[in-house]
Amino acid sequence: MIVMNPMEKFKAKITLFHCINAFTEHVSLSTDDREVKIVKMPCSGMTTEVFMLKAFEAGADAVAILVCPEGACRYMEGNMRARKRVEKTSNVLDKIGVGGKRLSIHNLAAKNSDSVPGLLDEIMSTIKELGKNPAAAA
Amino acid sequence: MIVGEQKPIEEIKKMVAPYKKLLILGCGTCVKTCFAGGEDETAALASALRMAFRTEGVSIEIDEQTVERQCENEFIQEAAKKIGENDAVLSLACGAGVQAMARRFPKEPVYPGLNTTFIGVQESHGVFTEECSGCGNCELGNFGGICPVTRCSKKLLNGPCGGSQKGICEVDANTECAWQLIIDRLKTLGQLNNLRTYIPPKNWKTSNSGGPRKLVREDHII
Ligand code: SF4
């Protein structure tokens, strides 16, 4: 459990969108202090603003998009599109008081699923710093 | 198509703040194509607004719907049920759509979620350019299909000003010289002689400068 202060303990919720070509889940990514929800996309370029926002609206404390390395998108530019959308959505999150830092995008070296738990640890530190998603439904 | 862009979320929040139940109504034609007011943008804005109010502890119900075209009664009609269930409408259509809504639902407050910018085309993915000013007297035939009224910074009708360099307008480095484009195209079409025809000063009476316009098609009126 994350302990922000003695009053606030919670299990962090993380939503991971990933391109099916970028990553294969082979271990459970959820642990005692984090619940990881996984959304598979045919290409990361399909991760539009509305999907990311809805994930936060549904209560995610952080959302991460896992994409193929630059230049290695099967559909040419899906990962670049995803990055642009993340930038835009991150600005929106700042403006609405949720915090753009909660949204991140990561290029995974050729299907390097082993690096994902490490990424999740980094995301957990961001959540520890920012606390619970203030826009999560009560 | 009509090109528009979403207003800043802070401005939208202020407009809709007095209401407890809001309908965000998208338009599935022009403003969908320019990524401003279609189904996706409607859903994204609804989600962002719900969260924006939630972070401030303000309770507001936000519903969403997108109709094919907000400028036509037949399509607006599809939203009647949801409009009846809500206190106000935030329209993501162009200004014509917003006004068509206000006309059709005289007792319902309707707010614009977009800034309507121009009549244009999608030049390349994500880049929109203004192509027509709706002057009411189209002379594209003289100009090889390129409108100097809209695309020449000085609205010159009888040839270039002489200030362009390498096809770029002297007024704005991001704008192609419309007259360079016209001449190139007339050359391609073998119509360079068009340049010899004197075009008299434009009569702006047929444009919006002549006051609000109305088009009446007697053959469609019973
Ligand atoms: S309401 Fe405006 S944006 Fe929608 S279809 Fe009509 S003209 Fe186009």
Ligand code: SF4
């Ligand atoms: S001449 Fe008038 S109607 Fe024709 S494209 Fe130009 S502004 Fe539009």
